[in-house]
Amino acid sequence: MLTKKQWAHCLAEMDRMFPDAHCELVHDNPFELTIATLLSAQCTDVLVNKVTKTLFQKYKKPEDYLAVPLEELQQDIRSIGLYRNKAKNIQALCERLLVEYGGEIPASREALVTLPGVGRKTANVVLSVAFDVPALAVDTHVERVSKRLGLCRWKDSVLEVEETIMKKTPMDKWSKTHHQLIFFGRYHCKAQNPGCPTCPLLGDCREGQKRLKKGLVKEA
DNA sequence: CTCCCGATAT
């Protein structure tokens, strides 16, 4: 497992690698961010942004998503994948927003996770990005990077990963660290062919050291 | 645990 000193070094290096890490889901308000994050499940944010560019011109408010047949909304987001579940969740979400929350996205995790299609990860994204509430969303990148580094255990659940990172990171850096871990996972420590040969974190990385001993890390 | 699912990279 990473020591405190090693994690501090990782944070410093990621600061150098990705000083402007940020949310790459294009949005103008909490409602749009919630829709975009819901759509982003098992899909690249590039594809999500391509769809929401036109989607957010057609649908501005919850009422707009409920004014069309389900099949029409499905077609509008078809290229995203998982489009039947997502379209159904969006309409159910909008219905609940109008009935329970005056058409606005609630700013508490307890309320957010009760919304259709919104789990803990999406709730944490909305909380931290839209409402500036301390939270740390663990997505596929954050989970993979944390486990490769040895920041947490391989067997940890996403909730355990979240708790571990929060415990080991100052609260005022949760949001920045969250986005830096995503950028690091997306652009450097990729799922396929991780960039170990040029990685500034190789010396601290559990998986990287293992690969090094196996001769899998060739010099750049 | 399985299912949902199209687009893209490898």
Add this chain to the structure above:
DNA sequence: ATATCAGGAG
């Protein structure tokens, strides 16, 4: 051909 992508629900 196969793996992966800002997951969530049953």
